[in-house]
Amino acid sequence: MKSLFAFISLVYFFHPSIAQDDLLQELITEPIEAPVIATFKGTRVINGQSVETKPGGSLEFIFSHRFGRINEGAYTLWGLDDAFVRLGFEYGITDRLGVGLGRTSVDKSYDAYLRYKIVGQAAGKMPLTITTLGTMNYKTSPKQGDSTTPIDVEDRISYVAQVLVARKFNQNFSLQVNPLLVHRNTVDQAYENNTDFALGLAGRHKITRSLAITGEYIYRLNAKPNSPPDYIRYDAVGFGVDIETGGHVFQLVFTNSLGLIERAVVTETTGNFWDGDIHFGFNITRTFQLTRKR
Amino acid sequence: MVMAFSVLAQKYVLDEGSITFFSEATLENIQAKNTKVTSIFNSTTNEIVFSVPNNQFQFEKKLMQQHFNEKYMESEKYPRSTFSGTLEGFNLSIVGTQHVKAIGKISIHGVTQSVEIPGTAEVRSGNLFMESVFMIKLTDYKIKIPQLLWQNIAEEIEVTVSFTYKSQ
Numbered sequence: 391m392k393s394l395f396a397f398i399s400l401v402y403f404f405h406p407s408i409a410q411d412d413l414l415q416e417l418i419t420e421p422i423e424a425p426v427i428a429t430f431k432g433t434r435v436i437n438g439q440s441v442e443t444k445p446g447g448s449l450e451f452i453f454s455h456r457f458g459r460i461n462e463g464a465y466t467l468w469g470l471d472d473a474f475v476r477l478g479f480e481y482g483i484t485d486r487l488g489v490g491l492g493r494t495s496v497d498k499s500y501d502a503y504l505r506y507k508i509v510g511q512a513a514g515k516m517p518l519t520i521t522t523l524g525t526m527n528y529k530t531s532p533k534q535g536d537s538t539t540p541i542d543v544e545d546r547i548s549y550v551a552q553v554l555v556a557r558k559f560n561q562n563f564s565l566q567v568n569p570l571l572v573h574r575n576t577v578d579q580a581y582e583n584n585t586d587f588a589l590g591l592a593g594r595h596k597i598t599r600s601l602a603i604t605g606e607y608i609y610r611l612n613a614k615p616n617s618p619p620d621y622i623r624y625d626a627v628g629f630g631v632d633i634e635t636g637g638h639v640f641q642l643v644f645t646n647s648l649g650l651i652e653r654a655v656v657t658e659t660t661g662n663f664w665d666g667d668i669h670f671g672f673n674i675t676r677t678f679q680l681t682r683k684r
Numbered sequence: 685m686v687m688a689f690s691v692l693a694q695k696y697v698l699d700e701g702s703i704t705f706f707s708e709a710t711l712e713n714i715q716a717k718n719t720k721v722t723s724i725f726n727s728t729t730n731e732i733v734f735s736v737p738n739n740q741f742q743f744e745k746k747l748m749q750q751h752f753n754e755k756y757m758e759s760e761k762y763p764r765s766t767f768s769g770t771l772e773g774f775n776l777s778i779v780g781t782q783h784v785k786a787i788g789k790i791s792i793h794g795v796t797q798s799v800e801i802p803g804t805a806e807v808r809s810g811n812l813f814m815e816s817v818f819m820i821k822l823t824d825y826k827i828k829i830p831q832l833l834w835q836n837i838a839e840e841i842e843v844t845v846s847f848t849y850k851s852q
Contacts, residue, residue: 411768413724413726413731413733413768414733414735414766414768416724416733417722417723417724417733417734417735417766418735418764418766422737422739422763422764424739424759424760424763425739426760427750427753427754427760428750428754445746445747445750446746447746448745448746448747513760561758561760561761599754599755599828600755636751637747677747679744679745679746679747682744
């Protein structure tokens, strides 16, 4: 052993360049603990949520917009005459826990949610990122006086619970599966479920360092068949482009859903994507760092 | 002979160190500090190496930190930046601050360049202190120059190294 050491020392002595490389090897024996970052670019993929949380102390402002149907043609300028808007905020309490608040013009509804990242994907340690999300939704439309039947507060409330599981397979490609349930307190029980189950599938593929294409499909698991025309609903489909510039993320999307919150996306998508009932829209986010380190 | 070698091959291992970089821009100066750096200095051969985990640079804005790792350093692909070389002009027995030069190879973002880094070294109460400030040109390492809104940040960034070694 000692003679081996002497031999190695001699080799070092006469070959300083080998020695340096070897000295460097001494430093880099331990693998770097690397949590996987940016599985998705935003907290939304298209219409649905993503596994991403906001870093602790940062506030995201989300401005989402859907226009009318493109197949309405030139008369409505391919849907651009209509606008459906959600304004929202999401704040990262910690790197794992976030809270969100939003208001959507459709049904004049408010939504509040908590998001918690249970595990984060990390090289060599954890293959997946898993995030849970619980949302409460309150419709303020129609107004009490405008309705022919009395509406209680409970009738306006719905809930969404979901688990999002995602994996970033390489620098460019991420996939996500998210089972979710939507519970609406009051529905027309002849044609609608109080509780709907769905399975969301979403993916992202980066084209350049700042540009990615995304896709999303939300498959309804217990949709009621043979509904009358007014009650026909479809699975929400969407394709989009993510463009990132500094603190902004622009998501340009094409989707058959007007829903800007999960309740509407899962249970109220009235457009048939494959018939061309497609809405153009965008989600714009801006992130502000509110707390300073040091 | 064996004994002589093991005594002579004295190694200094980094006890506390930081690498900071600073970039001046009109809108906002960008600064990040990394205290997870590791380094060894062999006072027999004057060989010096250091290794920096790229994802441990701490920025004030976490989104900026994410962009730094994801878009510019590509830290998942190139997790470390390293230097290996020799310290020229250093004499262990001299008291006080010495002006030295680290000559060797620096690897950042998968690109290796030969460099000469000027700095100071001082032996004090058995510890070895090294300090250096030098510039790095981003394009030398095929790092795309980031934009802040419409404005590019500086092409060259200032790197400050502050190392305290303990002998082993």
